[in-house]
Amino acid sequence: MDETILKVRDLDMHFAVGTSLFGKPKSTMTAVDGVSFDVRRGETFGVVGESGSGKTTLGRCIMRILQPARGSIEFRGKDEDPVDLTGNNSERLSQVWRDIRMIFQDPQSSLNPRLPVIEIVGQCLRKSEKLGGQALADRVAMLLKQVGMRPEVLHRYPGAFSGGQRQRIGIARALATNPQLVVADEAVSALDVSIQAQTLNLMQDLQEQFDLTYIFIAHDLAVVEHICDTVAVMYLGQFVERASKTTLFKNPQHPYTRALLSAVPVPDPRARQGKRRRLAPRESSTEKTACRFAPRCPHATDICKTQAPPRKRIGDTDVLCHFAGEI
Amino acid sequence: MRTEAVPGALLEISGLKTHFFTEDGVVKAVDGVDLTVYQNRTICILGESGCGKSIMARSILRIVDAPGRITDGRILYRAADGREIDLATARQGSAQLRQIRGQDIAMIFQEPMTSLGPIQKIGKQIVETILLHRKVSKAEAKEEAIEMLDRVGIPDPRQRFEAYPFELSGGMRQRAMIAMALSCQPRLLIADEPTTALDVTTQAQILDLIAELKEEFAMAVMLITHDLGVVAEVAEDVAVMYMGRVVEEGDVYAIFENPQHPYTRALMASVPRIGVTKSGRLPAIKGMVPHPLARPSGCPFRTRCDSAMPGVCDTSVPDLVPAGDSRTACFLFSDATGNG
Numbered sequence: 001m002d003e004t005i006l007k008v009r010d011l012d013m014h015f016a017v018g019t020s021l022f023g024k025p026k027s028t029m030t031a032v033d034g035v036s037f038d039v040r041r042g043e044t045f046g047v048v049g050e051s052g053s054g055k056t057t058l059g060r061c062i063m064r065i066l067q068p069a070r071g072s073i074e075f076r077g078k079d080e081d082p083v084d085l086t087g088n089n090s091e092r093l094s095q096v097w098r099d100i101r102m103i104f105q106d107p108q109s110s111l112n113p114r115l116p117v118i119e120i121v122g123q124c125l126r127k128s129e130k131l132g133g134q135a136l137a138d139r140v141a142m143l144l145k146q147v148g149m150r151p152e153v154l155h156r157y158p159g160a161f162s163g164g165q166r167q168r169i170g171i172a173r174a175l176a177t178n179p180q181l182v183v184a185d186e187a188v189s190a191l192d193v194s195i196q197a198q199t200l201n202l203m204q205d206l207q208e209q210f211d212l213t214y215i216f217i218a219h220d221l222a223v224v225e226h227i228c229d230t231v232a233v234m235y236l237g238q239f240v241e242r243a244s245k246t247t248l249f250k251n252p253q254h255p256y257t258r259a260l261l262s263a264v265p266v267p268d269p270r271a272r273q274g275k276r277r278r279l280a281p282r283e284s285s286t287e288k289t290a291c292r293f294a295p296r297c298p299h300a301t302d303i304c305k306t307q308a309p310p311r312k313r314i315g316d317t318d319v320l321c322h323f324a325g326e327i
Numbered sequence: 328m329r330t331e332a333v334p335g336a337l338l339e340i341s342g343l344k345t346h347f348f349t350e351d352g353v354v355k356a357v358d359g360v361d362l363t364v365y366q367n368r369t370i371c372i373l374g375e376s377g378c379g380k381s382i383m384a385r386s387i388l389r390i391v392d393a394p395g396r397i398t399d400g401r402i403l404y405r406a407a408d409g410r411e412i413d414l415a416t417a418r419q420g421s422a423q424l425r426q427i428r429g430q431d432i433a434m435i436f437q438e439p440m441t442s443l444g445p446i447q448k449i450g451k452q453i454v455e456t457i458l459l460h461r462k463v464s465k466a467e468a469k470e471e472a473i474e475m476l477d478r479v480g481i482p483d484p485r486q487r488f489e490a491y492p493f494e495l496s497g498g499m500r501q502r503a504m505i506a507m508a509l510s511c512q513p514r515l516l517i518a519d520e521p522t523t524a525l526d527v528t529t530q531a532q533i534l535d536l537i538a539e540l541k542e543e544f545a546m547a548v549m550l551i552t553h554d555l556g557v558v559a560e561v562a563e564d565v566a567v568m569y570m571g572r573v574v575e576e577g578d579v580y581a582i583f584e585n586p587q588h589p590y591t592r593a594l595m596a597s598v599p600r601i602g603v604t605k606s607g608r609l610p611a612i613k614g615m616v617p618h619p620l621a622r623p624s625g626c627p628f629r630t631r632c633d634s635a636m637p638g639v640c641d642t643s644v645p646d647l648v649p650a651g652d653s654r655t656a657c658f659l660f661s662d663a664t665g666n667g
Contacts, residue, residue, distance in 0.1 A: 050526035162615055163376075192375035193553060197597035197611035204608065219526070222556075226599035226609070249601060263531040265556030267598055269579045272560060 004076060005181055005213050006039040006062070011071035013057050013237075031057040032068070033237035039181070039230075041078075044207070044214040046228030046245070048221060048260070053234040055217045059185045061086075062215065063102050064093070075100065077180055098128055098177035105186035107166030111158040117144070118154045121173045128177055143172040146209075147202060164195035168202070175206065185217045200227055221264050225249050233257045236292040243317035253319040255327065256293050291322065299327050336405060337515055337547050338364040338387065343400035343415065345379075345386045354619045356382040356395065358571035361647060364515060369541060369548040371558040371579075373594075374568035377616055380551045383568070384517050387414060388428050406431065407514065430460040433508035437520035439500035443492040449503045450476070450488030453510050460511045475506040479536060498529035502536070509540060515547045522557065534561055555598050559583055567591050570616065570627035572644075577653025587655040589632045626658065634659060 013032040016025030031054040039045045049055045061068045064085055073085040077099045083092050085100075104110035111120055122140045125131045131139060141151035147168040158166055167187065174182055187203070188196045204227065206212060218224050224231055225245060232242040233256065241254040252258045266272075289295060294304035303322055312324045345357035357379045364370055374380045385391045387402055402414040404427060417424040436442045444452055453472040457463060463471070469488070476484035479502040492500055501521060508516060518537065522530035538561055541548050552558060558565055559579065566576040567588065575588040586592045596610040614631045617623055623630050629640040639658050650660035 050528065164615055192616075193555070193594060194375065194597050194612035195615060197609040200599075201608045201611055221527070222599040222601050225601050259528060261601070263527045264601060265527075265531070265534070265554065265560040267555040267559045267583070267595070267600055269559045269562070269583050 003041045004038045005041040006215075007072075007074040007076070007082075008038075008062070009036045009072045009074075011035045011058070011061060011073065012069045013054070013061055013066060014069050030237050032061060035071075035234075035237070035239055037232060037239065037242060039213060039215060041180075041213055042207075042211060043229040044216050044227055046224040046231040047215065047217045047234055048219060048224050048231060049234035050219060050260075052236070054237040055219075055234050056185055058234070059102070059183050059215065059217050062183055063100065075181070098124075099179050100181045100183065101174040101177065101179040103167075103170050103174050103182060103184040103187045106190055107163055107170055108190075110170055111166055113158050116155045116157055117169055120158070120169060121176055124173070124176050140172075140176075143176055144169075146175065146206065147172045148198075162195075164191055164199065167191060167195075167199055171199075171202065171206070175210070178210070179212065181213045181215070183215045183217070186219070187216070188223060189218065189220060196223070203227070221249075221261065233260065238292060238320060239318070240293065240321070241317060241319045243315075247316055251315075251317075253314055253317050253324050254293075254321050255297050255299055259296075291320075299323055335365045336363050337366045338362075338405070339401070339403040340364075340383075340387070341401050341403075343383065343386060343402060344398045345382050345391055345395055346398050347395040349394055352620045355571050355622060356619070357386060358622075359644070360400070360568075360571070360573055362566055362573055362576070364547055364549055365564070366514070366547055367541075367545055368563045369538070369550060369561055370564040370566060371562035372549065372551045372566050372568060373553070373555070373558050375553055375616065377570075377619065378568040379571040380568050381519050384434070384519055384549065384551055387517065388432060388434055389414060389417065389419060389424060390428075390434075404431070426460070429456060429513075430511045431513055432515045432517065433511065433513040434517040434519065435501070435504045435508045435521050437523050439497070439504040440492060443500065443504065443507075445492055448489050448491055449495070449507075450490075453503075453507045456507055457510050472506070472510065475510050476503065479503070479506045479509075479540075480532070481506070497525055498533065501525065501529075501533055505533075505536065505540070509544060512544055513546055515549065516541070517549045517551070519551045520553070521550070523552070523554070530557075537561070555595070567594070570619075570622065572627060572656065573647065574628065574657070575653055575655045576647065577651075581652035585651045585653070587650040587653055587660065588628075588657050589634050589659070590628045591655075593631075593633075626656075 011032050012034060014028040014030050017029050018026040020026060035058060047055045047058060057066060060066045062073055068086055074082045075085055075096060076082045083096055118137060118140050121143055122136045125136060125139060137154060140154060144151050149165065149168055188199050191199055207214060216228055228245050231245050231248045232239045235256050241257045252261055289305045290308045291304040294300040309320050309322045311318060311320050314325045340360055340362040343357055343360040347354040347356055360383055372380045382391060386397055397415050400415055404412045404414050406412060412423060443449065450472055453475060454468045457468040457471055473484045473488050476487055481487050481499060481502050495503060522533050525533060534557065537548060550561060562579040565579050565582040566573045569590050575591045582591060586595055593612045597612055599609060612631055617630060625641040625643055626645055629635040636658060645656040645658050645661060647654040647656045648661040
């Protein structure tokens with residue numbers, strides 16, 4: 001089971017901030033900063049972080065919605081040669097986008113309101129498998145059944161469905177081409193608690209059934225703990241900690257991971273800790289320290305501000321901190 | 328329906344119905360809510376989207392947008408001088424209502440960007456609120472506004488007084504909102520999903536801040552949320568809403584440790600908990616919330632309820648009755664003849 005399906009190395013992504021009269025960027029913002037990781041086939045790889053951490057940008061780079069500034073993303077499909085997703089081999093890449101699919105956060109805006117369900121789910125099949133007519137309808141009906149929807153809804157429009165149902169349609173669309181890897185960007189964040197549980201169960205069932213690998217991008221730590229096998233914590237574009245789920249939640253190493261975990265409200269009134277030590281708010285000023293987290297870190301010393309923290313390995317944890325293992 | 332006065336009650340809502348008269352039919356967003364808010368206590372209204380929790384809160388302040396209106400029930404507010412005012416029937420635009428709104432009862436919303444005016448400096452907006460409700464000079468109001476900004480943890484309050492809302496981060500904007508809401512020292516603060524749009528670390532700060540200010544100003548807080556974690560963190564009392572009705576109410580320990588209503592139980596079971604939940608399937612609630620125009624007869628939850636009893640639950644609507652340590656609206660605990 002230790003087969004790698006996705007290998008990301010030194011990925012950078014910048015955005016231009018503010019442009020001068022002739023379109024020259026005044027400054028750049030680094031959204032993803034030297035991220036490297038491997039995803040094993042069949043696992044659920046979680047990426048957690050707060051807004052602005054770059055987790056969505058990372059997902060978008062993998063899907064090539066954005067072209068990364070630097071680095072490589074190697075995809076190894078089953079019985080296929082590895083292919084660099086950042087490369088220019090367009091013929092090969094167009095094949096790859098059947099193997100890698102995405103589920104979006106907002107089921108409202110990620111479905112075209114003017115297309116019926118059969119088109120939303122089946123469009124890619126028309127193109128990739130030249131399906132049409134009854135064959136297409138049958139196939140889409142089957143996909144809908146797999147995500148727990150009745151096939152009668154084929155010709156309805158997204159407006160007729162609730163948020164949970166729309167997300168199911170989005171999942172059916174992602175599954176249409178029998179993908180191997182699915183990037184789910186905040187796939188359940190917009191859903192109500194009871195619908196969220198249904199959707200998570202569905203995603204787990206489908207993973208077993210179709211041997212899927214998930215990259216699960218989310219901000220909800222409890223959901224990530226529930227569904228993921230490996231978890232990476234992102235802060236201002238960097239993976240500050242990465243470990244197996246059990247290790248990360250039982251024995252977090254990075255001060256940011258610890259702060260994040262202690263900030264999550266626990267659904268148990270007896271676990272209320274009174275006033276806990278809170279993180280200082282992130283300053284909007286762009287004071288750039290060598291360790292990105294240093295301005296908010298309770299353990300920061302001078303070295304954190306001047307020297308980039310080394311990546312250390314403690315047990316099965318990868319952590320980006322000068323004092324990892326000591327604090 | 329209770330009629331006798333409850334000691335310590337600040338707000339007594341009974342039989343409240345707020346309906347929306349749309350072209351497609353009547354949406355019963357709030358359909359018979361009974362609820363009491365006590366002085367100096369934090370009550371959380373827990374419910375999923377569309378359960379009517381926001382409309383219920385807006386009904387208290389009488390800021391329900393057309394085509395919605397209160398069709399029945401009472402919202403009895405007990406003022407500091409002992410007078411009792413029924414907010415449900417108070418004339419819209421009356422001095423009495425205007426005085427309570429903003430002065431006695433203040434409200435903050437989920438997305439501060441939509442409730443702060445975008446083209447006015449935040450300081451000016453706070454000063455305006457103070458001048459509207461209290462007899463102070465402009466200069467005094469300004470000093471108070473700056474003090475308030477400082478109190479809610481905004482750094483450089485004197486400087487930020489001159490800032491526009493878009494210049495602040497989400498957490499800072501929510502703080503500014505809170506500063507404005509508390510500038511007249513309300514007796515009740517209604518917070519509608521105040522932290523839903525914020526990151527967890529910011530959320531923790533804002534929840535701390537609200538709890539701190541609640542003690543300092545000795546006010547009651549009604550916090551509306553869908554997040555069980557937030558409820559467990561701040562609530563003293565909890566009311567669980569489903570399809571426009573309170574289905575269970577009690578103190579926070581009763582609701583979390585000994586939930587009675589099948590919906591509350593299912594809700595508690597369906598959230599993953601860090602360090603507790605085993606991987607595998609979550610016990611999800613079956614089906615989905617019915618369309619608001621197609622309310623089921625009888626108990627609104629019966630279509631998704633594992634304990635639904637045919638011939639009982641579909642015939643009449645259950646009232647809140649004592650069950651366990653809380654009060655629950657379910658026929659498992661009362662019979663359909665209404666004898667409790």
